[in-house]
Amino acid sequence: MKTVSVRERNQLNFSGGPGALPESVLRQLQEAIHAVPEVGLSILGISHRSDWFAAVVAELQSNIRGLLGLPPSYHVLFLQGGATQQFSMVPMALLAGRSRPADYLQTGYWSGKALPEARREGPVRVVWSGQACGFGRLPRDEELDFASDAAYLHYVSNETVEGLQFHRVIGRDEVPRVCDMSSDFLSAPGEFGRFSMIYAHAQKNIGPSGVTVVVLKDGLLDGAPDAMPGFLDYRRQIEAGSIFNTPPVFAIYAVLLVTRWLRDDVGGLAAMGGINAAKARLLYRALDRADGFYRPRAAVPDRSTMNVAFTLASPELEKRFLAEAEDAGFSGLAGHRSVGGIRASIYNGLQLGAVEKLVGFMDDYRRRHR
Numbered sequence: 001m002k003t004v005s006v007r008e009r010n011q012l013n014f015s016g017g018p019g020a021l022p023e024s025v026l027r028q029l030q031e032a033i034h035a036v037p038e039v040g041l042s043i044l045g046i047s048h049r050s051d052w053f054a055a056v057v058a059e060l061q062s063n064i065r066g067l068l069g070l071p072p073s074y075h076v077l078f079l080q081g082g083a084t085q086q087f088s089m090v091p092m093a094l095l096a097g098r099s100r101p102a103d104y105l106q107t108g109y110w111s112g113k114a115l116p117e118a119r120r121e122g123p124v125r126v127v128w129s130g131q132a133c134g135f136g137r138l139p140r141d142e143e144l145d146f147a148s149d150a151a152y153l154h155y156v157s158n159e160t161v162e163g164l165q166f167h168r169v170i171g172r173d174e175v176p177r178v179c180d181m182s183s184d185f186l187s188a189p190g191e192f193g194r195f196s197m198i199y200a201h202a203q204k205n206i207g208p209s210g211v212t213v214v215v216l217k218d219g220l221l222d223g224a225p226d227a228m229p230g231f232l233d234y235r236r237q238i239e240a241g242s243i244f245n246t247p248p249v250f251a252i253y254a255v256l257l258v259t260r261w262l263r264d265d266v267g268g269l270a271a272m273g274g275i276n277a278a279k280a281r282l283l284y285r286a287l288d289r290a291d292g293f294y295r296p297r298a299a300v301p302d303r304s305t306m307n308v309a310f311t312l313a314s315p316e317l318e319k320r321f322l323a324e325a326e327d328a329g330f331s332g333l334a335g336h337r338s339v340g341g342i343r344a345s346i347y348n349g350l351q352l353g354a355v356e357k358l359v360g361f362m363d364d365y366r367r368r369h370r
């Protein structure tokens with residue numbers, strides 16, 4: 001740590017979440033905490049009923065639709081309770097009181113967390129589970145037998161803990177697709193119009209914790225139960241324009257700044273996807289050329305461009321890796337507490353240069369401990 005400046009350390013943040021944010025966004029947030037230039041008040045003390053905040057919400061809705069290439073018939077909501085609250089809100093609206101089961105995929109830690117919450121509300125069919133293979137891979141198309149009359153299909157596009165990512169859209173077009181994109185939202189282009197609902201909390205890829213973006217197609221809620229708690233009812237949230245109660249003003253503003261950065265500085269999702277793919281390629285190449293010294297967790301076709309998870313030959317080597325990495329200024333490299341090992345999370349805000357430095361460290365560590 002002695003040789004690493006605070007700024008450099010901030011740029012070497014490989015945390016699984018909350019993740020690293022772009023430097024320019026951090027600077028604007030710093031200024032906004034003192035005073036938002038257009039308003040002359042600290043962002044921490046601006047009313048959520050102000051004209052300024054109404055404009056923030058409107059611009060952010062439009063930026064998200066624009067980046068995803070979605071028409072105005074998709075509602076864009078900013079909710080609280082994290083992705084975890086969506087594990088409940090989704091089946092409360094789309095499953096409770098129905099007779100047809102919802103199709104769920106169990107591909108890792110987070111999709112597994114969604115299951116018991118859905119079962120509380122109605123019948124669930126697990127289409128495929130990766131439990132037997134230790135969540136080391138995702139299903140192939142021929143292993144997936146989706147029901148044509150399922151209430152909806154739920155899956156996680158990027159399993160943050162295991163480092164597994166779907167590189168295709170799955171499911172039947174006649175069944176509503178609901179996807180938790182918390183850890184790869186706005187990281188690359190995609191066919192987002194094929195989803196009826198997408199949700200993603202901000203803190204992995206697009207902002208601080210405190211806000212969850214929910215994008216949903218108009219009409220999806222037509223059969224939702226009448227009596228639901230207002231706060232947990234998407235229809236009430238839509239009516240209120242995401243200001244059902246006091247929203248997380250700061251977090252929403254931070255996400256707005258990230259969407260502006262994505263559009264204006266990075267150049268859109270295609271450019272972002274290119275940068276993210278380059279970062280992932282560098283890291284996986286470093287793992288693959290290590291002759292088994294580093295052991296990637298994910299099967300090659302399912303490797304995540306956001307979370308690169310691997311192990312070493314022994315717990316001692318891993319412990320030492322983490323300690324030496326910390327000394328060299330890298331942070332957040334410990335694997336999720338449920339699986340251990342190492343995980344380099346390389347979200348949008350983490351620069352290519354940081355990955356190059358990590359690869360240099362990894363090659364050097366391997367030479368010294370081989």
Ligand SMILES: *Cc1c(COP(=O)(O)O)cnc(C)c1O
Pocket residue numbers: 017081082083084085110156158159160180181182183201204
């Ligand atoms: C981190 C994560 C969650 C949990 O999110 P909370 O906001 O803490 O509730 C859910 N899903 C995915 C894919 C995640 O990566």
